[in-house]
Amino acid sequence: xxxxxxxxxxxxxxxxxxxxxxxxxxxxxxxxxxxxxxxxxxxxxxxxxxxxxxxxxxxxxxxxxxxxxxxxxxxxxxxxxxxxxxxxxxxxxxxxxxxxxxxxxxxxxxxxxxxxxxxxxxxxxxxxxxxxxxxxxxxxxxxxxxxxxxxxxxxxxxxxxxxxxxxxxxxxxxxxxxxxxxxxxxxxxxxxxxxxxxxx
Numbered sequence: 001x002x003x004x005x006x007x008x009x010x011x012x013x014x015x016x017x018x019x020x021x022x023x024x025x026x027x028x029x030x031x032x033x034x035x036x037x038x039x040x041x042x043x044x045x046x047x048x049x050x051x052x053x054x055x056x057x058x059x060x061x062x063x064x065x066x067x068x069x070x071x072x073x074x075x076x077x078x079x080x081x082x083x084x085x086x087x088x089x090x091x092x093x094x095x096x097x098x099x100x101x102x103x104x105x106x107x108x109x110x111x112x113x114x115x116x117x118x119x120x121x122x123x124x125x126x127x128x129x130x131x132x133x134x135x136x137x138x139x140x141x142x143x144x145x146x147x148x149x150x151x152x153x154x155x156x157x158x159x160x161x162x163x164x165x166x167x168x169x170x171x172x173x174x175x176x177x178x179x180x181x182x183x184x185x186x187x188x189x190x191x192x193x194x195x196x197x198x199x200x
Contacts, residue, residue, distance in 0.1 A: 010096035011193065012039075012118050014104040015185075016111050016163065017126030018156030020138040022175045026126060027105050029182045034189075036101035039075075040091045042068060045083035058088070076106060076113035087114075108162045115168035122192045123169040124185055127160065129176050 013036065017023040030036060042058045044065050060068070065084045068074060077086030087104060095102045104114065111123055128134035134156060138149045163169055171188040175181040 010098065010100045010102060011189070012092065012096060012102045012104060012114070012121035013124065013185075013189065014106055014111050014114050014121055014168075015124045015126065016106055016108055016159075016169070017175070018128070018134060018159050019152045020134055020141060020156070021126050021128050022137070022178065022181070023105060023126045025178055026175060026181050026185070027103055029178060030185060031103055033182060033186065034101050036103045037095060039095075039102050039104040040088045041085055042074075042088060043083060043085045045085075075117060076110035078107055078109045080107060085110075108159050108166070108168070111163075111168045112166060120196060122171075122189065124171045124173060124188065125160075125163045125169040126181065127172055127174045129174055131157070 013030075015023055015027055015030075027038070031038060038056045040056045040058060042060050042065060044060060044062050047057070047059050062084065065077075065086065068086065068088075069077060073088055073090070074086035075089040075092055077084060079085075085106075087106065087110070092102055092104070106114065108125075111125075114121060115123060128137065131153075135149070135153050138144070138152055138156075144152065164172075170192060171185070173181050173184045173188070
């Protein structure tokens with residue numbers, strides 16, 4: 001697998017966390033405050049009204065997605081709840097070469113792929129204050145029936161275990177409030193860049 005070294009240029013920050021933990025809200029705030037831009041993703045899922053804020057999506061059908069995979073256009077891709085998602089490689093490279101900060105909101109599977117390709121990227125995993133809190137948040141969203149909520153909750157528990165066991169993440173941040181989580185990630189970024197500068 002080819003590695004890309006973005007040392008002394010831009011910074012790629014990949015952020016993961018279980019469904020309902022509030023990672024999209026945290027990422028949107030970070031994009032404004034850092035500032036940073038979202039990596040462009042292709043997906044086979046249908047568009048949603050909230051897609052106009054935050055992450056950048058290109059909506060494609062499955063044959064188009066498979067063609068992009070075959071052409072090697074993805075930094076990472078995965079199946080999430082029956083839909084295909086992939087981060088397009090070239091826009092990330094272009095932004096980093098121009099010294100920009102890029103945010104990538106992905107699952108653990110994708111994060112491990114990105115960590116291999118961009119070893120000097122910064123990985124953040126967002127945790128809920130507790131399991132009951134996460135279950136409450138999933139129910140409060142009002143998007144899913146109880147069976148789907150319990151499925152997401154079980155998958156979230158596994159995702160947290162996998163993230164803790166792996167080496168992809170540099171920081172684990174508990175999202176008690178968005179303000180606190182954003183402040184912690186910004187402080188972690190300063191620490192991470194300081195360490196990276198010493199290594200260069």
